[in-house]
Amino acid sequence: MTDTAHPDPAHPDPAHPDPTLPLGGTISMPHGGDIPRLGLGLFRAGSGSGTENAVRWALDLGIRHFDTASMYGNEEELGRAVRASGIPRERVFVTSKLWNDDHGRGPAHRALEESLQRLDLGWIDLYLIHFPVPGLRRESWGVLEEALEEGLVRAIGVSNYMEHHLRELLDYASILPAVNQIELHPFNARTRHGVTDFCRRRGVVVQAYSPLTKAQRLDDPVVGEIARERGRTPAQILIRYGLEKGWVTLPKSSNRERIRENADVVDWSLSEEEMERLDELDEGLAVTWDPTHAP
Template sequence: MREIVTSITMRTRRPIPTIGLGVYKSEPGPVTKEAVLAALRAGYRHIDTASIYNNEADVGDAIAASGLDRSEVFVTTKLWNDDHGYDNALTAFDRSLEALGLDYVDLYLIHWPVPNLRLDTWRALERLTLDGRIRDIGVSNYMAKHLEEILEHAAVVPAVNQIEMSPYIYRSRLETINLCREQNIVIEAYSPLTKGRKLDDPVLAAVGDQYGKTPAQVLIRWAVDKGFVVLPKSITPQRIVENHDVFDFQLSDADVARLDDLDEGLATGWDPSEVE
């Protein structure tokens, strides 16, 4: 049995919990607050929000209501596309921190590689790490070409790249994955459940049956076994528990290979590979 992995060490030597609750399309207000509280009760210690999700305040409320110490919960938020550019980015971060009601965020990401402006934005994020209100900075939806640009020009290498990731797109993203691995950039798998689209794939059921696990748990465990941080979203208490219950089994190498074979280049959201 390989070691149970519940956190990954980033290049900055800080740990990032392996499973985070995603709150994209989690309705602002009590729905998000209750989902985050349910996750924290189930053992999650990592929440992934974004300014565009319009629920940062509910994430902050839930953390405050949970009784957990702030230091026990890893919080990520993201800078939206309208907020690129050096000065805009500084202001956008202030707004997010205020909405969250926190003194700092653990991870702040550029949500999308907006052309022309993204390097200026990154300089602002680098500056924001200096005053202690951000622990780590990273990017999202950066493909290999966007990463090469930032590696060439930036002072700080992103700690994380959050990209769409499931067996249905894994092989199509290998160039980006390999570059992240070379540079010790943690990959965060978003839409790991394919937004629910592939959960009825008989291959997932067949693999899961061998371990007494559901298709969702198979997809989450696949991401864990690949060494990714994984960000399943649910507002349903029983699914929130289910999605975290993946540390008592491990996929065989043969099952990982079988899942890798499912690649069909499936991007359930915007595909960043065309962005200049």
Template structure:
């Protein structure tokens, strides 16, 4: 059970990945994303999650450079976008991301969505990047069980991470069980359901018991479920609050009551039916 913001899970290739990080989806390139990343790093965050399609890799890289924190102390994730999938185009997209970030290597590189008839070729490119030492770990995002099974057939490397929409309304237990069994670390995007759960009476009630807000209750629930979590915020106060989840523990009863909120309800696209 993570006790500190800097605590890490150990991925299936023995690389350490922080349990907690900052997501920068929708953070505007330039000042906004730079301030958010700098704030997070100053507060002790070690993990930053971006993607080519977010359009803010250069700002993330600049903030990392300005932070004065040694590169090896930080864990940086980025992702290949759908229109760049395929073997050669992925290798090219990776170089663009690496240049924008201004980094020699990326800690975790993900396939952003399971683009049909493309993701297996894309994965071969990720395997090459991994073997070349350009990335420390490779994984996927938004993959369902059947996508993972398909990918793992004929692949040399099992994904280290699967980053998916995950929150109390979408707890994806069968997917989580499959990932556990195959030593694929589950990671949550939109852990707060884009703010839709912050007025939930149950989460407010559990929060009052622990002196925490509903967001902190959800993020703690993620961690106790052994799910890496990367809440997005550009507000310094919120970035600090989100990380203030290591000084209390939810009871097994709390955990189950939160699990019971599941409705298999998404705020993002369905990985089996998306058109971008």
């Protein structure tokens, strides 16, 4: 069926140039399929109506990509909100992740099955190994490859993998990871250039998590100055920075106004000079767990 046969029922905004496309556009993934460049992070989005409302508000704005994990405890709420939206399932992109306690053949199979059941959306668009837990991650990757072949998931990837974790994975993987999801923002992008460049050279899509530094650097003077000059907010500058870098970016908010603010990042850009000023802010910051020296 064509897109025009399915006008999007959840997109009331006439300013959106093409309501059949995800806000911000998409990037092609190495084993097929497209991933929307702008997603909504759902860590600590709240149980029950917290997550459901956030997903509904984001869908209304044209956001079609949602990032959850079994560890976040809100897969059921995400699935309910997507089903209730009336948007065709294939138009929404849902990521979930294998938690650290679930590595190894049997546990990984069970964990994936449970995530599929909780989401109740038929399939998972992208399933990631959440952290490079030593020991059983090779076995777990085999389970993800099988799940891809069986069609339970439409893409597989990793998260918090640094260059040495990726090199190890490439030694035994039959299927390349489509995505590596890591913490990225101006305060660590230079430090992490090695891993992002490694991904770029191999066609692995880079996803930026904690793009707003968990709100820890929103008051940075340089970010503030660029925001004032542009008539934008610091959060918008940080999100736009990730899009300019070619990453998929996953800002989290469960506040309706801030979700709207964070979505208003697609019809303008930062100059090269502004990007350089932001690059200069690198301080090797990790607001989440830092996997750099993890075995």
